[in-house]
Amino acid sequence: MRIDEDRLKLTQVLHALLIDYWHDVDRNWGRNAPDYYTEDAKFVGSATTYEGREKIRAFYAWRENRGDRTVVHSVQNFKAFFGDAPDTATCNWFMMLYAADGKPVLPTHPPIQIAYMTDHLVFTKAGWKVTYRKFDPLFEGGTPPTNPVLDK
Numbered sequence: 001m002r003i004d005e006d007r008l009k010l011t012q013v014l015h016a017l018l019i020d021y022w023h024d025v026d027r028n029w030g031r032n033a034p035d036y037y038t039e040d041a042k043f044v045g046s047a048t049t050y051e052g053r054e055k056i057r058a059f060y061a062w063r064e065n066r067g068d069r070t071v072v073h074s075v076q077n078f079k080a081f082f083g084d085a086p087d088t089a090t091c092n093w094f095m096m097l098y099a100a101d102g103k104p105v106l107p108t109h110p111p112i113q114i115a116y117m118t119d120h121l122v123f124t125k126a127g128w129k130v131t132y133r134k135f136d137p138l139f140e141g142g143t144p145p146t147n148p149v150l151d152k
Helices: 005-028 053-065
Strands: 037-044 049-051 069-082 088-101 113-124 127-140
Touching: 005 069, 005 088, 005 113, 005 127, 037 053, 049 053, 088 127
Parallel strands: 037 127
Antiparallel strands: 037 049, 069 088, 088 113, 113 127
16 A cells, blocks of 8 residues: 655644644643634534534633533544645544542542534634544543533
């Protein structure tokens, strides 16, 4: 099998961008996470959809304000492909979400969610930006994910 060097480079760049994003979410409350999205991006979660960068920003602010939470978003089996135009791309990957309210060290449990993820991105003057992110849960259990609709 011949390796497509352009796709390999795209995969490395977009995988690094994704890892930086989730690292910010897990270690910095997602304070910079909205900057990874276009102004009109759509974030389709398992229970709620956020449309627009400011709605995404409001979600991460809400998440931080609800109190201590320890979380790890683990990215696995990442694939990236160019879209119909060279300035667009689609990525698919699996996310294993480990999370619980409170400060570390917490008891260990299986992931609270394993989801198949789909991202659409566009290359802008500021670099690659997410236009669409969708969670398709495959497994869930135990602690629920944070979500303003689900929390009381």
